Amino acid sequence: MKTHHVIFIAFGIIVIVAMFIPSSGKEASDKTMAVYNAIEKLPSGSTILLGADFEAANRAEMVPQMEALVRHIMRRHLKIISISMWDQGPMFAERILRKIGDEEGLTYGIDYVNLGYAAGAQSMVRLLKDDIKAVYKTDFSGNKTDDMPVLKDIVGAGDVSLMVDLSDSPSGPTTYLEQIQSFKKDFRLVCGLTAASVPPIMPYVESGQIEGYIIGLKGASEYEGLIGKKGLGTISLSAQSVGQAMILILILIGNLAFLWIRKIKGKENAELGK
Amino acid sequence: MENWLPITITIIIATIGFAGVFSGLPPLMGILRLGMFWMIIIGGVAAALGAVNLLQIHGIKVVRRGSGSIYSIILIIVMLGTIIIGISMSPQSLLYRFLFEFIFTPLSTAIFAILSFFIASACFRAFRIRTAEALVLVISATLVMLGKSTLGESISPYIPKIGEWVMNIPNSAGSRGILLGASLGGIAVFLRVILGIERGHFLG
Amino acid sequence: METLGIWIAALLTLAIGSLLWRQNPFYRLAEHILVGFTAGHLVVINYFNVANFGVKPMIKGGMWINVVPIIIGLLFYFRFSKRYAWLTRIPLAYFFGLSGAIGITGALDASIRQQIIATVKPLWSQGLIWGFIPALNINNIIILFGTITTLCYFFMTRPHKGIIGSSAYIGRFFIMVTLGARFGAVVMSRLSLLIDRFYFLMHDWLKIL
Amino acid sequence: MEGTQTTLPIFVLFVIIAGIYIYNIIRARKGLNVNIRPIKGLVAIDEAIGRAVEMGRPIHFTLGISRFFSDTFAAFAILRHLASKCAEMGTYPIITNSVVTVHLATEEIVRSAYMASNYPDRYRPDMVRFIAKDPFAYSVGALDVMRQENVASNIMIGTFGSATLLMAEGGRILNTYQIAGTDDLEQLPFYFISCDYTLIGEEIYGAGAHLSGDKNVLGCLRGEDWLKIGIIALILTFTVLGIIGINAPLDWFSR
Numbered sequence: 001m002k003t004h005h006v007i008f009i010a011f012g013i014i015v016i017v018a019m020f021i022p023s024s025g026k027e028a029s030d031k032t033m034a035v036y037n038a039i040e041k042l043p044s045g046s047t048i049l050l051g052a053d054f055e056a057a058n059r060a061e062m063v064p065q066m067e068a069l070v071r072h073i074m075r076r077h078l079k080i081i082s083i084s085m086w087d088q089g090p091m092f093a094e095r096i097l098r099k100i101g102d103e104e105g106l107t108y109g110i111d112y113v114n115l116g117y118a119a120g121a122q123s124m125v126r127l128l129k130d131d132i133k134a135v136y137k138t139d140f141s142g143n144k145t146d147d148m149p150v151l152k153d154i155v156g157a158g159d160v161s162l163m164v165d166l167s168d169s170p171s172g173p174t175t176y177l178e179q180i181q182s183f184k185k186d187f188r189l190v191c192g193l194t195a196a197s198v199p200p201i202m203p204y205v206e207s208g209q210i211e212g213y214i215i216g217l218k219g220a221s222e223y224e225g226l227i228g229k230k231g232l233g234t235i236s237l238s239a240q241s242v243g244q245a246m247i248l249i250l251i252l253i254g255n256l257a258f259l260w261i262r263k264i265k266g267k268e269n270a271e272l273g274k
Numbered sequence: 275m276e277n278w279l280p281i282t283i284t285i286i287i288a289t290i291g292f293a294g295v296f297s298g299l300p301p302l303m304g305i306l307r308l309g310m311f312w313m314i315i316i317g318g319v320a321a322a323l324g325a326v327n328l329l330q331i332h333g334i335k336v337v338r339r340g341s342g343s344i345y346s347i348i349l350i351i352v353m354l355g356t357i358i359i360g361i362s363m364s365p366q367s368l369l370y371r372f373l374f375e376f377i378f379t380p381l382s383t384a385i386f387a388i389l390s391f392f393i394a395s396a397c398f399r400a401f402r403i404r405t406a407e408a409l410v411l412v413i414s415a416t417l418v419m420l421g422k423s424t425l426g427e428s429i430s431p432y433i434p435k436i437g438e439w440v441m442n443i444p445n446s447a448g449s450r451g452i453l454l455g456a457s458l459g460g461i462a463v464f465l466r467v468i469l470g471i472e473r474g475h476f477l478g
Numbered sequence: 479m480e481t482l483g484i485w486i487a488a489l490l491t492l493a494i495g496s497l498l499w500r501q502n503p504f505y506r507l508a509e510h511i512l513v514g515f516t517a518g519h520l521v522v523i524n525y526f527n528v529a530n531f532g533v534k535p536m537i538k539g540g541m542w543i544n545v546v547p548i549i550i551g552l553l554f555y556f557r558f559s560k561r562y563a564w565l566t567r568i569p570l571a572y573f574f575g576l577s578g579a580i581g582i583t584g585a586l587d588a589s590i591r592q593q594i595i596a597t598v599k600p601l602w603s604q605g606l607i608w609g610f611i612p613a614l615n616i617n618n619i620i621i622l623f624g625t626i627t628t629l630c631y632f633f634m635t636r637p638h639k640g641i642i643g644s645s646a647y648i649g650r651f652f653i654m655v656t657l658g659a660r661f662g663a664v665v666m667s668r669l670s671l672l673i674d675r676f677y678f679l680m681h682d683w684l685k686i687l
Numbered sequence: 688m689e690g691t692q693t694t695l696p697i698f699v700l701f702v703i704i705a706g707i708y709i710y711n712i713i714r715a716r717k718g719l720n721v722n723i724r725p726i727k728g729l730v731a732i733d734e735a736i737g738r739a740v741e742m743g744r745p746i747h748f749t750l751g752i753s754r755f756f757s758d759t760f761a762a763f764a765i766l767r768h769l770a771s772k773c774a775e776m777g778t779y780p781i782i783t784n785s786v787v788t789v790h791l792a793t794e795e796i797v798r799s800a801y802m803a804s805n806y807p808d809r810y811r812p813d814m815v816r817f818i819a820k821d822p823f824a825y826s827v828g829a830l831d832v833m834r835q836e837n838v839a840s841n842i843m844i845g846t847f848g849s850a851t852l853l854m855a856e857g858g859r860i861l862n863t864y865q866i867a868g869t870d871d872l873e874q875l876p877f878y879f880i881s882c883d884y885t886l887i888g889e890e891i892y893g894a895g896a897h898l899s900g901d902k903n904v905l906g907c908l909r910g911e912d913w914l915k916i917g918i919i920a921l922i923l924t925f926t927v928l929g930i931i932g933i934n935a936p937l938d939w940f941s942r
Contacts, residue, residue, distance in 0.1 A: 004395040004860055008498045011394040015669075016676055019687060026427055029438065056374070057382040057849075060674030061667060087321075087523040091365065091374055117523050118531070119317025120310070123580045127310040134311060138530040141366055170873075178584030195422070195666035199659040200872065202441060203450035206621065207596030209588065216663075217670040218422045236673045241425035243390070243669040247397050248416055254398040276564040280571035287572060291579025296698050309576050312547035315532045316569055319551025321524035325517040330558065331787075331820065342506070349510040356518025361525050370522075376483030377490060378519065380678070381512040384494035385823055387671040389852055391498055393664075396856040400881040407654045411879065414658025415665070422666060441659055447621045448656030450593050451628020451649065452872060452888065457589045458704070458914050459870075459889060462907040464578040465708050471903045501827055513821045586697050586704075594918060595941050598925040622926065629915045634893040634908045637724045653887065661876035 011246055018242035023234060028222035031205070034212025035190045036226050038162055039072055046161035047079040047154050051176065052089030054168035058194050059092065064220035064233040065192035066096050066166050072227050073164070074104040079150050080112035081132070081160070085124065085175065089166075090116040090140045110149045116140030121171075125179040130156040158184040166192040170200040177209050192219070281470040288468050325353060414440055488683040491675055597625050624652040694942050703917075708910040715906030723897040723908070731866050731884035732765065735840035736772050738864050744839035745779040747863070749829060749854075750793070751845030752785045752822045758870050759789060760904075761895025762844035763796055768898045769842065770800035774809055782815045783832055785825035790817045822850040830857040840864040843878070844891060846871035855881040868894070 028036070039048070050070070054062040073080055082093045093114045101112055115136040118124050128135050132154065136145050145151055154160060158180050165173050173191045181187040188211060193201065195216030204210045214223055217240060220233030287309065294302035332346035360370055403409050420426030421437010493508035532548060535541040550572060556565040599618040606612055630642055631649035638646045680687040715721055739746040748769055750762045766782065773780045782797060784790035794815045801810035818828035826847055833841065841863040847854050851874040858865050859881045867878035868886025878885045886894060889908075896904040925937045 002860075003399065005499070007395045007398055008391045011391060015672060016680070019673065019676060019680065023424060026424060029434070055382065056379040057386045058667070058671070059379055060383060060387075060671045087520050090523070091371070094366065095371075116527075118314050118527060119321065119524060120313040122577055122584065123310040123313040126580050126584070127307060127314075130307075134307065135314060136531075137535060142364070142526065142530055174589070175584075177588040179580070182584050182587035195670070196660070196664040196668075196873070199418075199441065199445050199656060199663050200449055200453075202446040203453050203593055203596070204588070206442060206446040206450075207592055209592055215422060216666050217673070218666070232674065232677060235677065236670065237424050239673045239676070240666070240669055241423040243672070244419040244423050244665065245425055247394060247665055248419070250394055250398040251401050251403075251412060254401060255403050258402055276567070280567035283568060283571040284575040284578075287575030288579045291576055292583065292701075295579065295583040296701075308543075310580070312550070313573070313576060315528060315544065315547035316551040316572065318524040318528040318532070319548055320554045320569065322521045323554055323557075325521050326555065326558065327787075328513070328517050328820070345506050345510040348507065349514040352511050352514030353518040356515050357521050357525075360518065360522030365522055365526070372479070372483055373515070374519070376487045377511065378515045380487040380491050380675075381494060381508055382516070383671050384491045384675055385509070385512065386668060386849060387675045388495055388498060389849065390665070390668040390672040392852050392856045393668060396852060396859065396877070396881050400856065400859040407650060408879075410651050410654040411658040411661065411876070414655040415662035415876075416658075418659045418662035419665060440655065443617050443620050444624055444652060444655040445659040447624025448628050448649075448652035450597065450621070450625045451632070451652065452656065453589055454593055454625070454629060454918060455632045455889060455911075455915065456870075456872075457585050458911050459892075460585065461582055461704055462708055462911060464574075464582060465705060466712075466903055466907065467574050467578065469709070469712070471712070497827070501831060505827075509821070509824055513824065582701070583697070586700055590918075591697065591700060591940070594922055594925075595937070597922050598929060598937060600929060601926065602930075622922065626919050626922065629919055631887075632889050633912050633915065634723055634889060635721055635905075635912050637722075657872075657876040657879055660873065661880065664873075664876065 007250070011243075011250075014246055015239055015243050018239040019236075021238040021242075023237035026222075026225075028226055029219075031212045032214055032219050032222045032226070035069075035164075035192075035214055036072070036223065038188065038190050038211055039069075039076065039078070039164070042076070042078060042161050044077060045079070047081060047150075048073055049157055049160040049163040050080050050082040050093070051163065051165035051167065051172060052082055052084040052093035053086055053172035054092075054166060054194075055086060055088045056091075058168035060232070061194045061216045061220070062166050062168060062192070063092060063096070064217060064231045065214050065223065066092065067100065067231060068220055068223040068227060068229065068233070069164055069166070069192060069214075070096055070100050071104075071229060072223070074100055074106055074112070075227070077106070077111070078161075081150065081154065081157075082112070082114040082116075083128070083136075083157075084115075084117045085121050085172065087117050090114060094140055109143070113145075113148060113150045114140045115145070122175055122179055125157070125175050128157040129180045129183065130158065132157055158187055161188070163187070163189045164192065165189060168194045168197060170197045172197075173201055173204065173210060177204060181209060281468075284468055325357070328353060414445070418445075484682050488679055491679060495675075593625075597622055623648075628652045628656075696940050696942055704914060707913050707917075708907060711910035711913065712903055712906035715902045715909065719906075719909075721905040721909050723893045723905075726886065726890050726894050726897070728866060728868060728884045728886040728890060729765075729894050729897070732769065732842060733772070735842060735864050735866055736769065736776060736778065739778045739839040740776045742839045743778075745781050745836050746773065746840045746842070747829075747833050747836075747838040747858075748780055748782045748842045749845070750784065750786075750789055751843060751847045751851075751854075751869070752825065753845035754786055754789065758845055758891060760899070760901070761891045763792065764895040764899035764901070765842075765844055765891075766793060767796050767800050770797045771804050774801045774804035774806050777806070777809065779811075780814055781832065781836055781838065783818050783825075783829040784815070785818060785820055785822065787817065787820075790815065822848045823853065826850040826854040826857065829854065830861070833858065833861055833863065838863055840866070843867040843869075843882075844886070845869060846874050848874070852877040852881070 084090045097112055097114050118135050124135055133145050138144055165176055167173055176189055190212045191210055192214040198215050217233045217236050221237055224231050224233050290305055294306040332349050335346040336343050363370055403412055417437045417440045421434045426433035490508050493504040496502055497505045532544045536544040550569050553565045553569050556562040601615055601619055603613045603615045627645045627649035630645035633642060636642055748766055753759045770780055782793050784793060797815055798810060801807055819825045841858040846869045855877055865882040866884045867882040868891040869875060870888050928936060
């Protein structure tokens with residue numbers, strides 16, 4: 001048993017215990033409200049492009065966000081076209097869209113569609129901008145897209161009223177901005193992002209290219225509060241807080257211990273971490 | 275042939291691409307759109323490269339019967355099993371969804387989840403605030419974390435606002451500098467490729 | 479079925495978690511399953527793309543031109559041959575040429591021009607303090623100042639002396655704020671995954687939460 | 688096709704950027720001397736070798752999961768420098784790899800560095816080892832090697848993707864003197880908190896080009912500096928013009 005094992009065990013136990021502390025959502029931040037309002041204010045009958053650009057590894061943050069967003073969009077009876085730049089996202093999109101679509105009484109192919117994944121990243125999105133059917137000959141389940149009612153009014157991805165991109169890396173929103181918004185200035189984008197990918201995309205938010213974002217589980221909990229449906233986002237809040245506090249305390253203790261050791265053992269040994 | 279052909283192809287395609295985008299001439303755009311569609315097919319066909327590569331590496335391990343060849347056998351079985359089930363029954367089938375949901379997803383989430391333990395350990399053992407820069411890093415990280423947790427809200431209602439501000443203003447400024455630098459660097463790499471002077475991008 | 483799945487998922491989660499103690503056979507088993515499935519899944523999803531987007535229109539709709547990208551893509555597989563390995567350069571050349579042109583023309587606007595425009599903002603707010611001092615817009619000034627000094631830090635061929643030196647020094651602090659924000663954000667992300675796994679183990683599996 | 692083509696300012700921007708790069712590459716190839724500013728991380732690499740020599744223990748070097756690209760070539764230049772120093776000073780470098788093609792290239796680099804030194808007999812084939820392809824498997828395997836060989840210093844040029852922290856923290860637990868560098872800014876904070884020295888972003892290109900003297904990269908770095916100055920000048924000009932109330936140039940640029 002070494003020092004790091006002690007830290008691992010202590011950290012694990014504290015986070016587990018913290019999960020039993022009941023938590024409730026607080027008011028939503030400006031950026032979350034921006035996402036909510038963007039969807040809320042769309043005229044009925046509008047179509048939303050939903051990007052499922054995440055991998056299974058990040059399902060913890062992305063799935064609660066996706067569930068909350070899709071529920072909000074479907075309650076408003078807006079149409080959804082779901083696409084994905086990576087291969088694992090459509091599996092989640094398929095499950096969540098079908099589940100919430102059934103609950104809200106919507107029909108696949110008329111109110112929403114999951115087009116799935118296509119390779120090519122940047123070039124795929126650029127082609128998608130002008131012509132969705134040029135990329136997706138079929139949807140994720142293999143149905144032909146030619147006569148799908150949901151795609152009737154929309155020719156290119158640039159024509160949708162709003163894009164909601166759920167991405168676990170900055171490259172998701174960046175690609176849509178570079179490949180669609182660069183050529184169509186009225187293309188509106190809001191995002192649901194893992195916490196880790198928020199800082200790198202902030203320049204685009206500050207410049208107004210991205211209207212709003214939902215950050216990680218915290219953002220999911222805020223959104224769950226807005227639409228009144230509790231999920232993992234809200235449940236996790238206290239454990240999240242305690243875990244973060246624990247990290248900060250560890251930095252503090254580590255540094256105090258370092259100073260203390262340096263004081264009694266002299267500088268050389270402390271530098272080597274002994 | 276080995277050297278001039280790839281470079282020529284790159285130059286021709288890049289020229290069509292730039293000319294099409296900058297001029298917007300319909301015939302060029304038509305070619306470009308076909309080219310972009312081909313990328314989807316090429317990417318799709320190339321997707322099995324990783325699998326073939328794994329098959330090669332682990333196949334050799336199995337043949338040599340070195341230590342750990344049992345894991346290689348398992349890897350190959352899982353990989354081929356996934357491919358056979360997925361292609362014969364489709365990814366929407368119950369069995370495939372079961373594998374995806376109860377084997378693949380927990381594994382890939384778990385492997386990232388244990389990183390939090392390593393972060394905790396690194397913070398304790400390695401994160402020495404020796405310089406003013408490290409102090410700035412810690413303060414910024416603290417504010418961002420507290421700003422996005424209920425803990426920060428309960429300490430003071432101003433903490434979420436300060437956290438938001440750090441994220442929105444100084445972080446945006448620094449990130450924008452980095453972004454501009456990186457975009458320029460990316461263009462430089464590409465220019466070296468089409469000028470035929472970037473070594474090695476054809477070797478990977 | 480659901481119960482079986484939860485048990486399998488829980489045991490696999492614990493197998494990965496055992497790395498925290500040390501490298502062990504359970505961890506290696508779980509890891510190899512993960513690597514195998516990831517590669518397999520990519521093949522499965524792309525198989526249907528190639529079949530539905532490329533092959534079916536070719537056979538049923540007579541789009542025989544789709545044969546070209548399929549052949550170009552297949553050239554990649556010559557990397558496993560010593561003699562014809564150079565043929566992989568053809569699809570790579572195609573890839574670099576097209577994604578370069580597409581990527582750069584997109585990035586020029588969203589990641590360069592728009593960023594320059596967004597940095598140029600009024601440095602004064604509307605109105606005056608006490609009627610005569612112009613109110614500075616601190617946020618816009620920080621954005622302007624931070625972007626410029628960060629760019630200065632990345633000067634490679636100019637020594638950090640004089641005005642570039644002081645700018646670069648300040649720029650390094652902006653980079654540190656950025657790195658701090660990224661560090662904090664990654665901690666949040668990883669913690670979320672950990673909480674998700676704990677929640678799964680305690681709620682779905684052990685049913686104690 | 689409406690909305691497909693770009694506007695004139697974008698085209699002008701492209702021509703200027705490409706022109707400056709090409710001009711500087713040509714100048715550098717024609718023998719213009721491009722000086723890279725001093726980079727502290729390079730000095731630290733020499734310190735790391737010194738530390739390994741003093742302690743009589745090996746030194747570990749890795750390129751992460753990077754495939755052949757710009758950062759890989761910068762890392763190669765640093766590796767060549769490291770291998771020849773190790774050959775001269777009689778310490779034992781261990782290089783672990785996760786990409787087969789990179790593995791073959793590093794083997795060649797280390798071998799040729801030893802052959803070119805005064806002590807070609809010090810070269811041993813097991814200095815360069817292939818571990819695994821997957822980043823997590825690679826990191827765990829490389830840490831095992833580092834533990835068994837009891838390395839004194841650990842130099843990581845390149846990214847490990849999400850496994851970066853696993854690797855960097857693992858090295859820390861083994862009490863190695865760590866230097867890292869990457870242009871993957873997502874992973875940089877982890878290097879920063881767990882390593883003694885960190886090369887930030889483009890510094891690795893600078894360091895690599897400085898050591899290898901690659902004219903093309905040097906020319907590009909010079910061009911990049913010009914462009915950065917240009918961007919700064921553009922921002923300042925627009926700001927000043929905005930203050931005195933002239934908005935026409937910015938309006939044209941935003942078209």
